[in-house]
Amino acid sequence: MLEVSVRHRLGQFLLDAAFNAPAPALVALFGVSGSGKTSLIQAVAGLRRPDEGRIALDGEALFDAASGIDIPAERRRLGYVFQDARLFPHLDVRGNLIYGLRRSRTPTRIGFDDVVALLGLGPLLARRPRGLSGGERQRVALGRALLAQPRMLLLDEPLAALDAPRREEVLPYLERLRDHWQLPMLYVSHQFDEVLRLATHLVLMEQGSVLAAGSLAEMALHPALGRLAGEAAVGAVLDSAVGAVDARTGLASIPAGSGALQLPAGALSPGTPVRLQVLARDVILATEPPRGLSVRNVLEGRVVAVEAGLAGSRRVTVDIGGLRLLAQVTDLAASELGLAPGRPVWVLVKAVSLRAASTGPGLPAA
């Protein structure tokens, strides 16, 4: 587990952040640009020395202002992937890859051949960094960091400098290495779709401090998320596994709380772990059992909370047998339906987004 609690002044900006990251997990530091995410991950790496605080990995202090501990970055054994790759221009891809490997003093857990195979680097080995595309560079940078045998991998917006097709090229590799080595990862991002696809845990940052931290499913329900990710991206996240696939209708049924959600099966097969998102604006609430509707997904639940949302709307949290969904409802509808905590409701889900499936790269669906 990574424990972070630091204070650091940068001119007018004060970074005052504390969070714990469980392991193995992919913990995303999420916030808008300028919220202090990069400064924080640099402090963890040892590339920036905080004014006060403590950073510890698995109980061992990497930095502790009170007792004067500050292990230099080169001895922290934390892999770091920079936004701009930073490959050594005077070495070929192989030379870059083995740079950290040759300097690691621990038994090799992450092998050269494995990394080359997993990241598809074979054809690039003899090439120079300047001849590589942005996506290829980032893959080499990932491999180089992994081969240094790190205890944890720090990723500072590794996809931010890439265009959409290049990001799609690199994302599956990130998913693969997260699942293959069970390596704890700390991932800085301001792109919520990346976070949705990769993260298991989320640390929400705003103006130098941590607003909240927890599992992705918990954080997806956090009231501040709309502000950080955009209201259109708000919605409950559900990690589940495919229950059954109906060959006749082509629909996969996925257990969700007391009911199940259905979506086009595509390449899904029973048992496949999936991550679904139900956007708040795609949820309709009814106070009577609905009839004669085209909507396939109808679940029974109970209102848990009603909060102010965007102008003229409310955020309604509904419990459907242990699973919580968010709904965006107009003020008028909320008061006419008498939506209040405890009220039984029927939840109609217009669309379910498949954000990730372990069979391969996430396929946007339904």
Next chain:
Amino acid sequence: MPMLSEMEWQALRLSLDVATRSVLFSLPLAIAVAWLLARGRFAGRALFDALVHLPLVLPPVAVGYLLLLLFGSRGPIGGWLQEQFGIQLVFSRAGAALATAVMSFPLMVRAIRISLEHIDPGLEQAARTLGAGPLDRFRSVTLPLMLPGILAGAVTAFAASLGEFGAVITFVSNIPGETRTLPLALYTALQMPGSEAVAARLAALSFGLGLAGLVLAELLARRVRALLGP
């Protein structure tokens, strides 16, 4: 070009020898000074910078005189060297190398410093996160990336050393076979009536060597830059 006389060959060999020693002696120091000027954060950096560049603007005779004061047999450093190690710089080949090294030092530092300032410090940071300590980073990342500047600086300084006159003649005098380098031999020839042909050959030789040195410096820098990439 007509064949060179034994005396001219001697001057050429001596010049090459003095310039080689000069470059070998000053290169490590120039790398250190360039690093301090490019990366160092210390009080008096501006003054240090000015001191390093002083030989560019001082009359070479003044530099030679200063060297005489410091490294002469009775000078503070020269006396100590003589006493401790029996090294005599005045009127010697080693002294000529010292004089040319001091004069060409700013050229060398400048070239190395420029290449150093073009290196992205982020690369050294990346090396840190991969487990490389300070010396290791310097040797495995910084130094190879400085190579174009080091080569260019060394070749330029070598060419300049071949041609240094004022500081050499003031510090180590004009002794045939010991300190009479090409420019000193050329000067001597000019002083002697009837040696116009000798003077012309020596001047042509100096011209050719200087030009070759500068072209070589540029070609080397280009080759290394192409190898390193942006």
